Amino acid sequence: MKKELYYTEEKQPTAVLVAVSNHQQTAEQTQEYLDELAFLAETMGIKTLKSFTQKLDKIDPRTFVGKGKLEEVSNYVKQYEVDMIIFDDDLSTSHVKNLDRELKDCLVIDRSLLILQIFMKRAKTAQAKTQVELAQYQYMLPRLTNLWTHHSRQRGGIGMKGPGETELETDKRIIRDKISLLKKKLEKLDKQSHVRRKSRDRMVRVALVGYTNVGKSTLMQVIGKADVFAENKLFATVDSTVRKMVLYNIPFLLTDTVGFIRKLPTTLIESFKSTLDEIVEADILLHVVDISHDSFEEQIDVVNKTLAEIGAQDKTNILVFNKIDQFTNKEYPPFEEDNPPSTIAEWKQLYMGKDEKAIFISAIQKENIEELRKVLFEEVSKKFYEIFPNHEKYDYNQLWFTEDKKQES
Numbered sequence: 001m002k003k004e005l006y007y008t009e010e011k012q013p014t015a016v017l018v019a020v021s022n023h024q025q026t027a028e029q030t031q032e033y034l035d036e037l038a039f040l041a042e043t044m045g046i047k048t049l050k051s052f053t054q055k056l057d058k059i060d061p062r063t064f065v066g067k068g069k070l071e072e073v074s075n076y077v078k079q080y081e082v083d084m085i086i087f088d089d090d091l092s093t094s095h096v097k098n099l100d101r102e103l104k105d106c107l108v109i110d111r112s113l114l115i116l117q118i119f120m121k122r123a124k125t126a127q128a129k130t131q132v133e134l135a136q137y138q139y140m141l142p143r144l145t146n147l148w149t150h151h152s153r154q155r156g157g158i159g160m161k162g163p164g165e166t167e168l169e170t171d172k173r174i175i176r177d178k179i180s181l182l183k184k185k186l187e188k189l190d191k192q193s194h195v196r197r198k199s200r201d202r203m204v205r206v207a208l209v210g211y212t213n214v215g216k217s218t219l220m221q222v223i224g225k226a227d228v229f230a231e232n233k234l235f236a237t238v239d240s241t242v243r244k245m246v247l248y249n250i251p252f253l254l255t256d257t258v259g260f261i262r263k264l265p266t267t268l269i270e271s272f273k274s275t276l277d278e279i280v281e282a283d284i285l286l287h288v289v290d291i292s293h294d295s296f297e298e299q300i301d302v303v304n305k306t307l308a309e310i311g312a313q314d315k316t317n318i319l320v321f322n323k324i325d326q327f328t329n330k331e332y333p334p335f336e337e338d339n340p341p342s343t344i345a346e347w348k349q350l351y352m353g354k355d356e357k358a359i360f361i362s363a364i365q366k367e368n369i370e371e372l373r374k375v376l377f378e379e380v381s382k383k384f385y386e387i388f389p390n391h392e393k394y395d396y397n398q399l400w401f402t403e404d405k406k407q408e409s
């Protein structure tokens, strides 16, 4: 009998991470991927004890990693009584079967399952909860041999060993029924939110998008003084929050959205479609980037790819480089590592600033927020007058100084 795992106050679950890297990948990249996986685990309260990597151009069809590496992992896991092994890529049904056989007492999960668990924990609205639940069942169905049982979620464990073969067919049927039930429930909820959105006056809509943990919710608070949950954990925001804002007399809607991540499970993207519609239906995207993160350029690519996947790639897109207070320059001349840009003008000399609409800010230290507001105002008012061509025109420069002085005094 395999061990079951619960979250308890007394004992923090432990894990080892396993990743394969191809030969093009640098050691730093592999390390960054593993750091991210460890951060995901930490977000779930799981402590990472060690990481294992193997250079492989093709994942082993039987056991994900090669025989020798698996033995190494297996020995470590036994010696330190590790609770679970987290693989950085999706495991197939036969991987799980074979790994289970080799690793006996240790729980085998993959990155997608971990992300699904985080979403489950974070979801607050009925819609988000239903969306994650659907994604989970869809993830489970093809893998139902022995990775999961339908009890696992109700019983609050991160994963449990599955049913015997005879129960398997019954379980599959139950899950299929669950899936169609959840789909119906979602349809109803989607219809309701669609009606709600339609009943809102036609307003300019701005969405904050970006990789997870870049500071979208923090920025939402700064721009609108809204009370939005921000935390140094991955996927602090899973539900989208919409706030009505007024910037120098021009009203618009600002939406804080769920963050993106490398290898976001496809079942999640599918079932989060209605949440992601907030992005698809937006007029303007504020693409927030954590410039202090070592792989921020790759994160920009991941976000752009995900935007393209949901059909939101051709919108007015303002790049907002956040966390300049924390940036340590490693590779961008003319600046040196111990001498990063210090003024906004210098920031703009960095190659990323060549994009005309790129802005450098620190949401935490409220640095350069005025410029962000100015650019946002310009874009929002452009859209506003497209929608309401006969509306009285506001002069930004005048409003800017009068309002700004008022705020200062």
Ligand SMILES: Nc1nc2c(ncn2[C@@H]2O[C@H](COP(=O)(O)OP(=O)(O)OP(=O)(O)O)[C@@H](O)[C@H]2O)c(=O)[nH]1
Residues within 6 Å of the ligand: 210, 211, 212, 213, 214, 215, 216, 217, 218, 219, 229, 230, 231, 232, 233, 234, 235, 236, 237, 238, 258, 259, 260, 322, 323, 324, 325, 326, 361, 362, 363, 364, 365
């Ligand atoms: N140093 C620094 N930290 C920041 C800044 N802005 C946000 N943070 C921190 O970054 C962490 C993540 O911030 P959030 O606002 O929750 O990020 P998010 O993009 O909404 O994250 P998800 O909802 O998880 O996708 C928090 O610990 C913030 O305090 C900044 O300008 N500088």
Ligand SMILES: [Mg+2]
Residues within 6 Å of the ligand: 216, 217, 218, 229, 230, 235, 236, 237, 256, 257
């Ligand atoms: Mg957030």
